[in-house]
Amino acid sequence: MNTVTKDFLFTSESVTEGHPDKICDQISDAILDEYIKSDPDCRVAVETMVTSCLVIVVGEISSTAKITNQQIKDVIRKTISDIGYNSPDLEFDSESCEIILRLHAQSPNIDLGVTSTSKKEQGAGDQGIMFGYATKETEEFMPMPITLAHKLTQKLSQVRKLKEIPWIRPDGKSQVSVEYKNNKPIKITDIVISTQHDPFISNDEIRDSIIKKVIQPVCMDLWRNDIKILINPTGRFEIGGPHSDAGLTGRKIIVDTYGGQGRHGGGSFSGKDPSKVDRSASYMCRYIAKNIVAAGLSDKCEIQVAYAIGIPEPISLMVNTFGTGKIMDQEIEMLVKKHFDLRPASIISKLMLKRPIYKKTAAYGHFGRNEPEFTWEVIDKAETLKNAIGS
Numbered sequence: 001m002n003t004v005t006k007d008f009l010f011t012s013e014s015v016t017e018g019h020p021d022k023i024c025d026q027i028s029d030a031i032l033d034e035y036i037k038s039d040p041d042c043r044v045a046v047e048t049m050v051t052s053c054l055v056i057v058v059g060e061i062s063s064t065a066k067i068t069n070q071q072i073k074d075v076i077r078k079t080i081s082d083i084g085y086n087s088p089d090l091e092f093d094s095e096s097c098e099i100i101l102r103l104h105a106q107s108p109n110i111d112l113g114v115t116s117t118s119k120k121e122q123g124a125g126d127q128g129i130m131f132g133y134a135t136k137e138t139e140e141f142m143p144m145p146i147t148l149a150h151k152l153t154q155k156l157s158q159v160r161k162l163k164e165i166p167w168i169r170p171d172g173k174s175q176v177s178v179e180y181k182n183n184k185p186i187k188i189t190d191i192v193i194s195t196q197h198d199p200f201i202s203n204d205e206i207r208d209s210i211i212k213k214v215i216q217p218v219c220m221d222l223w224r225n226d227i228k229i230l231i232n233p234t235g236r237f238e239i240g241g242p243h244s245d246a247g248l249t250g251r252k253i254i255v256d257t258y259g260g261q262g263r264h265g266g267g268s269f270s271g272k273d274p275s276k277v278d279r280s281a282s283y284m285c286r287y288i289a290k291n292i293v294a295a296g297l298s299d300k301c302e303i304q305v306a307y308a309i310g311i312p313e314p315i316s317l318m319v320n321t322f323g324t325g326k327i328m329d330q331e332i333e334m335l336v337k338k339h340f341d342l343r344p345a346s347i348i349s350k351l352m353l354k355r356p357i358y359k360k361t362a363a364y365g366h367f368g369r370n371e372p373e374f375t376w377e378v379i380d381k382a383e384t385l386k387n388a389i390g391s
Contacts, residue, residue, distance in 0.1 A: 009189060011177040012145035012259025014153040017083050017363035018170020018196070018240075020247025024048035025256075025362040027057065028249045028271030030079045031072060033356035036273065038065035040354035043106045046271040047249045050242040052091055055080075055099045059271065062106040073099045079359070084160065084170035091243030122345040124307035124314075125276040126267075132285025133262030134293040135300040137185050141290045142368035144185040146259025148176045150364045151218045156195055156210075165209050169196035171240030190228045191215055196240030197232075207231040256366050257282075262302050270362050274353035277307050277344060281314075283376040284347045286367050288340050290377065292319075295385035297332055299324035305342055312343040327389060335388055339381060351375045 015022055027048040035042040046059035055076055080086075081094035088096065134141040152174035160168040177190035193210050210231050216223055250268025254260050267278030274280040285303040292301045298321035305314040319333040341350070348354060357373035370377055 006180070006183050008180050009177050010143070010145050010180060010261065011175060011190070012143065012149045012254075012261070013173060013175040014146065014149035014255055014259075014364065015174075015252060016153045016157050016170060016172040016195075018085065018157075018172065019252075020050055020171070020242045020245050021249075021251040022247070022363050023050050023080065023083060023085075023242065024247045024249040025252065025270035026083065026359055027055065027076050027079050029358035029362040030075050031057065032271060032273060032358050034067060034072070034075050035061065035063050035065050036354060036358075037356045038067070039063045042273055043275060044271065044273040045106070045276065046103065048271070049246065049248050050092070051246040052243040053093075053097050054242075055097055056102070057099070058102040060106040061103050069101050072101060072103075085241060090169065090241055091239075092241045121312045121343065122275070123310035123312050124281075124344055125309070126278065127307060127309045128267055128278055129265040129304060129306045130267070130277060130281040130285055131257075131263045131265050132282060132287070132289040132303040133258045133301070134286065134289035135261070136293050137300075138368075140368035140370070141293055143259055143261040145176045145178045146255075146261070146365065147368055148178075148188065148218065148222075149174045149259060150368070152176070152191070152193065152214060154364050155214045155218050156193070159213050165213055167198040167201045169198065169240060171196040171237075171244070187224065188219065188222055188227050190230075191219075192230045192233065194232055194237055196237050199238050203232070203235060258367065263304070265304075269366060270358070274348045274351075275344060280344060280347045280351070280353055281305055281307065281342070283351055283353070283366070284340070284342060287351065287376040287378070288336055288381075291379050291381040291385060292321075292332060292336075294379040294382035295389075297321070297326055297335075297385060297389065301325075301332075303336070307344075312345070314342050317342070335385055339384055339388070 028046050031046050032044045035044050042063035044061050046057055049056045076099055077094045085092050086094050135143055138144050138147050140147055156172050159165045172195040175192035178185045179187050179189050249271050253264055253268050257264055269279045272279045289301040289303045292298060300322050302320045304318040306316040307314050319329045321329055352375050360373055
């Protein structure tokens with residue numbers, strides 16, 4: 001089965017950890033981590049909003065952990081400071097910002113469907129649809145545009161924190177356009193970087209430093225002199241962060257996933273404990289899709305599952321290899337059903353999700369990162385799937 005030949009440009013974006021929406025994601029996940037350290041079975045669903053000098057956290061928490069409001073506020077302030085908002089000059093400062101908390105227990109109606117007992121297995125935390133995606137076009141099994149976009153924002157943060165470019169401030173974005181021929185990425189055509197900066201830095205210095213110390217080191221072998229580069233297209237980006245633009249948890253779901261390649265179920269991840277299948281099942285779908293591609297069953301793969309609240313088994317499963325499968329998609333679906341357990345409790349156990357690993361996921365993408373916390377990136381099922389085809 002051959003994929004349809006297609007030539008196109010595809011663009012993805014990433015944002016730095018100092019972007020207002022990403023501040024909110026990190027705060028929400030830092031609070032989750034604080035609870036899960038003491039109570040792995042906690043139920044957490046928290047949302048954060050930030051604006052100039054103000055942080056508001058709302059949501060539901062049910063836990064045996066004895067964590068006070070003051071301790072939560074300390075976690076919030078440390079998170080903001082670690083990101084880099086630790087000076088009054090930025091108009092959003094970890095020490096002086098006001099923090100408002102509005103937190104209460106999880107609804108008992110939801111708990112009835114989720115909490116397992118000796119007679120009843122843990123059900124899904126909500127109804128919904130989740131997707132996972134993988135492609136062999138990069139070593140991370142991720143689309144090239146989002147992979148490069150994340151690497152650029154990570155580098156932007158790195159040179160700021162190491163003071164290699166001392167005038168960079170925390171807020172920033174990247175955007176990468178890649179040309180595809182026959183559905184394969186062949187070259188970068190455009191890069192856009194927007195970075196908050198100190199006053200009095202000239203546009204020429206900003207452009208020269210960002211190209212030499214951020215873009216070229218990331219692009220390396222992909223670097224070409226004819227790449228169109230835009231740095232701070234409006235000319236100045238002195239005012240940034242929450243003072244410039246309000247932030248909210250869950251507003252960067254495409255940045256968090258596949259940069260627009262592969263579909264998205266609509267549910268965000270941050271601030272949700274793993275009983276919420278929005279998060280845990282999306283991680284599992286990525287794990288399955290990546291193992292399928294790593295096994296050579298297809299060049300790209302998308303998995304969709306759907307759940308009903310309180311029901312352990314998914315109500316549907318779909319495999320789509322976009323015409324790149326070495327066997328029929330229906331056959332791959334049968335292998336998925338045989339080798340992967342999609343019940344919430346099994347997902348949580350397999351991926352070891354009852355650990356304080358979530359703050360790290362809340363910036364620079366939840367996928368394509370081969371770090372110990374990211375268990376859904378392991379390709380330990382690839383050989384099993386490969387052997388299953390052989391048999």
